[in-house]
Amino acid sequence: MTSPFIWLQHALPHHAVSRFAGKFAGSEKPWVKDRLIRRFIDTYDVDMAEAARPAEAYASFNDFFTRELKARARPLADASTHVLSPADGAISQIGRIAKGRIFQAKGREFTAKQLLGGDPKIADRFEGGSFATIYLSPKDYHRVHMPAAGELLGTVYVPGDLFSVNQVTAENVDDLFARNERLAALFDGPRGCFASVMVGAMIVAGIETVWDGRETAHAGQLRHRTFADGEHDFAAGDEMGRFFLGSTVVLLFEPGRVEWLEQFKAGDCVRMGQALGRWT
Numbered sequence: 001m002t003s004p005f006i007w008l009q010h011a012l013p014h015h016a017v018s019r020f021a022g023k024f025a026g027s028e029k030p031w032v033k034d035r036l037i038r039r040f041i042d043t044y045d046v047d048m049a050e051a052a053r054p055a056e057a058y059a060s061f062n063d064f065f066t067r068e069l070k071a072r073a074r075p076l077a078d079a080s081t082h083v084l085s086p087a088d089g090a091i092s093q094i095g096r097i098a099k100g101r102i103f104q105a106k107g108r109e110f111t112a113k114q115l116l117g118g119d120p121k122i123a124d125r126f127e128g129g130s131f132a133t134i135y136l137s138p139k140d141y142h143r144v145h146m147p148a149a150g151e152l153l154g155t156v157y158v159p160g161d162l163f164s165v166n167q168v169t170a171e172n173v174d175d176l177f178a179r180n181e182r183l184a185a186l187f188d189g190p191r192g193c194f195a196s197v198m199v200g201a202m203i204v205a206g207i208e209t210v211w212d213g214r215e216t217a218h219a220g221q222l223r224h225r226t227f228a229d230g231e232h233d234f235a236a237g238d239e240m241g242r243f244f245l246g247s248t249v250v251l252l253f254e255p256g257r258v259e260w261l262e263q264f265k266a267g268d269c270v271r272m273g274q275a276l277g278r279w280t
Contacts, residue, residue: 025061025244036061044139066142066208066242074141077275079148079236083258085270086147086196086240086249088140092133094260097252100124102131105171112252114178115197117156117222122186125193128255132276133177135248143242144198144249145272150187152232157215157223158182160200177250183207183215185240191279195252198241206244237273256280 027033037055041048048055050073058064077084093103100123101109112131113123136142160181173179181200186193198207207215211232212225234240258277270276 025065028060033058033060033064037064040064040138044137046139050141062244066244068143069141074271074273076237076273081279082275083251083253083277083279084145084147084236085134085272085274085276086251087134087136087142087144088271089134089136089249089269091264091266091268091270092135092248093266094132094264095130097126097129097131100127102133102177102250104133104176108171108174108176110174110176110178115182115250115252116184116186116195117158117224119156122195125254126195126252130251130253130255130258130260130277132251132260133248134251134270136243141272143239143272144196146187146234146236146238146240147196147251147276148187148189148191148194149236150189150194150234151230152211152227152234153186153188153193154224154226155183155185155209155212156225158184159220159222177248183209183241185209187234192254192257194254194257195250196240197250197252198243199248199250200243201247207241207247208244209241210239253277 025036034056037058040046040061041055050069052068052070055064058067074088093105095103097112100111100113102112102115103109111123112126113120116122158181161179177197177199182197184195184197186195200207209215211227257280259280260277261275264270264276
């Protein structure tokens, strides 16, 4: 039987709700943003001790939600030997890509081809490779960083739904991460090609990258972009983007490149910069 939570998500107009939430989140009126920020900190027990600015210093709720951290709040593991976690969050799933399919939850999978916008040539590069799906909860730091050094080859914006991406939804909605609106970025690094996919969710008001700024959200068609050699080079741990209200990051690596550390399993919490896997 479908739960009321899942039924409601199917019934709601995802994009209209998200646009409405985005207007409030972007408001710079003190009586709006101050109330939202204070209520959010209290409700989700946000650790403001690690934030670079105090609660009253943000121009809007969006400014607070994408807050930067104090220097050295997230020390980086050795990127010459390890893949880094791209974000604070919880591991939704972690494992291998088998026959093009990525495990979502018991009885549910989606394909790398779906996730990456339908290009079989790109998806085939990851056949037999490794994936990790990391869910960012409301209280988490919401900037996304590079799991490894790499040069940006291209991006594809994929329109879609905006279901919630928590574990309950992952267990009950088919093809969730390949169904929601998302931005897939493809990189080429010293250890091969990898992808970092930023997946939107219910009331996510936008996705921003450091190379293009704010993506035009809730659009109706695929948007491909390619980049010139050397146009955007990143070191492991560099910021690559951020979510305006929370969501999920899916990492894909080519086969024979990464072994995930044995201690990690679904549900485990990670922090940005923490060693997530070992280069083979």
